[in-house]
Amino acid sequence: MSPNYNYxxxxxxxxxxxxxxxxxxxVAEGLFPQHLxxxxxNTIVRLAPEIALITPAFDSQKYHxxxxxxxxxxxxxxxxxSAVTPTYRSTYQRTGRILKIVRRKGAVTNFLQDASKxxxxxxxxxxxxxxxxxxxxxxxxxxxxxxxxxxxxxxGLDSLIQTNRVQxxxxxxxxxxxxxxxxxxxxxxxxxxxSHRRCFVMSPQMLSKVxxxxxxxxxxxxxSGGGLSEVEIPGGWRLAAYRDIPIVSSTQMxxxxxMGTVSQAVVNSGGSIGAGTWYFRVSYVDWFGESLASAEVxxxxxxxxxxxxxxxxxTTAFLYKIYCASATGAEKLVQVIPAQLYDSNxxxxxxxxxxxFTTTPNVANATLSQFNGFASGATATLGGIVPPSTFAxxxxxxxxxxxxxxxxxxxxxxRVLFWDLDEIQGLGKFAYTNAAGSRFNGLVSMEPLxxxxxxxPFLIKTYGTVIDSWEATSYLNIGLRTS
Numbered sequence: 100m101s102p103n104y105n106y107x108x109x110x111x112x113x114x115x116x117x118x119x120x121x122x123x124x125x126v127a128e129g130l131f132p133q134h135l136x137x138x139x140x141n142t143i144v145r146l147a148p149e150i151a152l153i154t155p156a157f158d159s160q161k162y163h164x165x166x167x168x169x170x171x172x173x174x175x176x177x178x179x180x181s182a183v184t185p186t187y188r189s190t191y192q193r194t195g196r197i198l199k200i201v202r203r204k205g206a207v208t209n210f211l212q213d214a215s216k217x218x219x220x221x222x223x224x225x226x227x228x229x230x231x232x233x234x235x236x237x238x239x240x241x242x243x244x245x246x247x248x249x250x251x252x253x254x255g256l257d258s259l260i261q262t263n264r265v266q267x268x269x270x271x272x273x274x275x276x277x278x279x280x281x282x283x284x285x286x287x288x289x290x291x292x293x294s295h296r297r298c299f300v301m302s303p304q305m306l307s308k309v310x311x312x313x314x315x316x317x318x319x320x321x322x323s324g325g326g327l328s329e330v331e332i333p334g335g336w337r338l339a340a341y342r343d344i345p346i347v348s349s350t351q352m353x354x355x356x357x358m359g360t361v362s363q364a365v366v367n368s369g370g371s372i373g374a375g376t377w378y379f380r381v382s383y384v385d386w387f388g389e390s391l392a393s394a395e396v397x398x399x400x401x402x403x404x405x406x407x408x409x410x411x412x413x414t415t416a417f418l419y420k421i422y423c424a425s426a427t428g429a430e431k432l433v434q435v436i437p438a439q440l441y442d443s444n445x446x447x448x449x450x451x452x453x454x455x456f457t458t459t460p461n462v463a464n465a466t467l468s469q470f471n472g473f474a475s476g477a478t479a480t481l482g483g484i485v486p487p488s489t490f491a492x493x494x495x496x497x498x499x500x501x502x503x504x505x506x507x508x509x510x511x512x513x514r515v516l517f518w519d520l521d522e523i524q525g526l527g528k529f530a531y532t533n534a535a536g537s538r539f540n541g542l543v544s545m546e547p548l549x550x551x552x553x554x555x556p557f558l559i560k561t562y563g564t565v566i567d568s569w570e571a572t573s574y575l576n577i578g579l580r581t582s
Contacts, residue, residue, distance in 0.1 A: 115376065146231070147238045147390075148347050152298060153529045153565075154522040155542045161562070163530035166194040167211055168569055196567070198532055199246070199253040201236055202560035205229040208407065209553045221556050226545055230538060233559045235386045237505035237542075239417055241565060242351045242516075243384045247494065248418055249437035250486075251445065253564035258435075259526060261497035262571040263287075263517075267578025269428065269502050271512025274579055277312050280341055283517035283574040292572030295521035299346045302353035302513055306346055308581040310338045351388040353513040354504050358382050358393035361410045365398050369436045370405035370457035370468075377460050379408050379423050379501040380430050383416040383438065392422065392503035395430070406460060407469070419451065422503040423461040432501040433465040435494045440470065440484050448484050463499045501577065510580050517574035531563030 156163075172187035187502035207222045215221045280299065287297065287318045301309070361381045376399045380392040380544055398406045408421070416438035422430035440449045455469035468475055473486040504512050520527030533544040542563065548556040 155540045161198045166191040170491045196564045206556040248435040251521045259362045259567045260575045263574035264497045265576045270507040271580035287543040287572045290571045299358045300516040303348045354511040355387040357391040361393045363398040364407045366405045367401045374402045382420045383413045384418040385415040407455045412450035512578040515576045519572035528566040533562045
């Protein structure tokens, strides 16, 4: 099911149970009646609230242009009564973003449709399931997408937020009060975000934590006869907003899984890595956000060395993050890499399972010489695979302080996002061009394909990208934990 399904399960479980025609084992599948389709459709936004927050903007071209505000008019407007008033101007950068293709194909056999037509619309149910999976792809890219690491992704908030990016210590910090939320709001206000539409995004567990930290709440309660009375409520209730800014729960913020074992291999020739010991951790990004990092692995070199690190493919991963240092426990982010290799037509092929360093690996944007044994930047394909080019810079300067997510006493560090949703001076606009859009204000299109066999094929698609008009009024706090 969906990554957020557990949090909604109680709300829909009884409805689903009533709708199932049979729950017995070995008696084929339980079938959903047609009237449940609307419930599933409406549940998607509840399970992926980030989609409901952004503002879709249709564009009739694949390159969306916009003005990015870079500075306000020059300060200092004091002068004499008869002075000639100088002309000041704001500074804008005319820029744009390329819309990216996010799509998936599905099919329903005619046999299933014929066998179930008296009970369900099998094609509609399967299409809705694909829409839901497509939405989770969009949400993951919205939060973590990196078009520098993988040119077929659009950039996400993780790579866009730079000005207000706070990294806590390894293992995380437990907040003792709500001052960290005040700091987020205040930094947004300093950069003229006061009148913008904004929200906090955090995990359900962190929302419970901050709700407990607000120890006293005073509200006006209506009394019979039209009177109002101020009532004090003990802390621990579920906050819907803080300082009039809504709080949205998302499972993208808290690691749910841990990266598996990472192995290393050293060849002390053919490279330029000097003598030393290098420490690595790797994490991956999927529907649940960034995972907890792998256990630390070390590689000792003697000079002129090459280091290869490898792992078992995570079939659900969008990206991998590689952390490295020359001292144990001090790893920082050195690379963000694609989890997917492509062929010459850019169709997804093999999953990335290893990378090779021939130069010093603990530097920012460290150069990778191989992916899965294929030379990076190779002009010829090998087995139909086109390796990624050598990366000159796959993440921003602000991300160079990012630390791996490592649990403390089993409690993972997580993220809290303060998101400025203004579409003109914030990060709230999503440009798209799929004109046949039929879901979520046109953001997602669903269309049938030509029948070529005994099934009904269909396509779910979004051609779009996040528009980073201004990132400075948003805030990302990485490394808080609930206990």
